[in-house]
Amino acid sequence: MDVEKAFQVVGNFGRYQASSFVCLASIQFFLALQMVQIMFIGAKPDVTTTSRGIMQPVGMVTIVTEWKLYDKMWTVDLVQSIFMFGVLMGNLLIGQLSDKFGRKSVLYKVFGMLIFTSFLTTFANNYKILAAIRYFVGVFQGGTVLVSFVLAQELLGSSVWTITGNIMPALFAVGIAALAGLASIFTNWHDLCLVTSLPGILPLLGLIFVPESPRWLYSQGKVSEAENTLQYMARKNGVPQTVCSSIILRHSVKKKAVTYTIRDLFTSRQIAVRTIVMGYLWFVCSFAYYGLTMAAGDLSPNLYTSVALSGLVELPSYVISMFLIDRNWAGRRKTLAGTLLFCGVACVAIMFVHVNEDTGTSTAKLVLGLLGKLAISASFAIVYIYASELFPTVIRNVGMGTSSVCARVGGMLAPYIPSLKKFAAPLPFVIFGLVSLIAGFISFALPETLNQPIPDTIDDVIKNENIKTNATQDDTTHLLHDTDAV
Missing domain, CATH: 1.20.1250.20 (MFS general substrate transporter like domains)
Structure with missing residues (x-):
């Protein structure tokens, strides 16, 4: 077995x-x-400034x-x-x-x-x-x-x-x-x-x-x-x-243990596409996730409350994603695309919200910011599961590690984005929203992994995709024959 x-x-x-x-x-x-x-x-x-002019x-x-x-x-x-x-x-x-x-x-x-x-x-x-x-x-x-x-x-x-x-x-x-x-x-x-x-x-x-x-x-x-x-x-x-x-x-025939590297992520077209698309998706998830977390202080006057809500709002996102990604009509790919697009819309919508001139906050801004955080949290959870199923066992850590490197680039840039509010208050949220929208659309380039066997080797990936391709071609051929018969 x-x-x-x-x-x-x-x-x-x-x-x-x-x-x-x-x-x-x-x-x-x-x-x-x-x-x-x-x-x-x-x-x-x-x-506060004391009577001696010292700031405390x-x-x-x-x-x-x-x-x-x-x-x-x-x-x-x-x-x-x-x-x-x-x-x-x-x-x-x-x-x-x-x-x-x-x-x-x-x-x-x-x-x-x-x-x-x-x-x-x-x-x-x-x-x-x-x-x-x-x-x-x-x-x-x-x-x-x-x-x-x-x-x-x-x-x-x-x-x-x-x-x-x-x-x-x-x-x-x-x-x-x-x-x-x-x-x-x-x-x-x-x-x-x-x-x-x-x-x-x-x-x-x-x-x-x-x-x-x-x-x-x-x-x-x-x-x-x-x-x-x-x-x-x-x-x-x-x-x-x-x-x-x-x-x-x-x-199997005993072989010398093989060490796989990043180069193996580009040895076939199928693995290369997964590597490139996943790299961008992880970049966006980290960039928007940590960016929205760092910007939480701009959603409410109280820093502790804002950060606590920013964390707690993630909990329902995992319940939602867990429910959707196992449904045949949604799966991993559609759910990931949907949450990314939802995050994008929620963040971009903040630019149309009226805020208090003194504090720069409002209830609508808080709600939209938290909805964006909820959606991107779901996306981040899904890409972990999705990547672990897309990359075969022999390169799973290398594949996820490379994707995670892209995520950390996003995490490195995220702390600087909230400071852009000095040019326009909603600008940080608009940036997070736009990159999320792009990610939502390109996620459709990945194959669905729901109810598919977990690959152990690179050859398993190539073989599985060839089977799907041949099945699609056979369905097309049968459809053409049926049309000709009519």
Whole structure:
């Protein structure tokens, strides 16, 4: 049997896999605390002037108030861009390491370093040191984001990927809302950095009990190890021993393990199209997602409320996307296109909304901004699931890593877009809207993956698309014959 059929024996989501998934999914909560932390530690609070003419911050102590960066707010955007550049490098380098050395072994080391470097953030004493530390936080963050998602999915049967693929970003959204709550309590940025570095310890300990991906083992020619892992998982799930012993994977001629690189993403037309289109879609999802998150402070006068709502509004988006992408009349492609187009329309519509001249906000602007965030959140969740199904196992991490690199380019640019409001208040939202509209239309260039077999090799992709092409040609030929007969 192949690996996918083996999961039907092991269980697509047995109790052992469920505990492993909880551990891996909880990492997303920690990742959210780090990803948008700069919104609070780099905030520019209101100030009052004492009788001696000294400016004092009201309510918050941030890097801006401590290091007197009131006239150098560009340094805050720079720190976040450097962090995102680190995330980009982590996606690019660590993704390939996990393809070569294994998902679990790489994840355990990288996530441990993420916790350590995020803890070091607490002790930065100027923005240059902070930027350097945040770069390494970004590197380990980027690796953790990618490998934890891939490992979580590869430990499960593909039939539950839709559900689990939406649960993980939902926990990320809860993390954003929790960050707003923590920031309202720990108003000194040193304290906030400290308390947001500690929650990662629990899932790190839990990783000890998470197995290596049997899909990765099999793709590397380690068939016996893959069988042992699957049989172990089956026993832990309560499958009878006699059934466990029946899990025998199909052996092929033993080959030397092959290391795949970015170049393999362009070895065939089918894979190249998926790589290029996915690259732009991930760029847009990250660009608009983090841009709208960073611009949340412009939707409401209260920063904590705005960020909390920006996180919580994501939760219904995952329920909606989870419902739609498994429907034959919607699927992955149409749902992705629809959410991107909806985000584009909502953001562009903000330019026609009347706002309060003093605060620059209004209820209509808040609603449209949150609707845009809801839609782009759904899109971001879908591209993770979609990409994991489009790229075959042998290059899944490379493909998703490359797509994620494109996303991080979007994340690097996103912090600078909200500052364009000085030219026209709705301009940032219009930019996010236009790129989303374009992405919505080009997503139709991808094939639908709903109810299709998950490819293991590049040849599987080519073979599957040739079958579809031949089927389409046969249908056309039959239609022509029928027309001639009439």
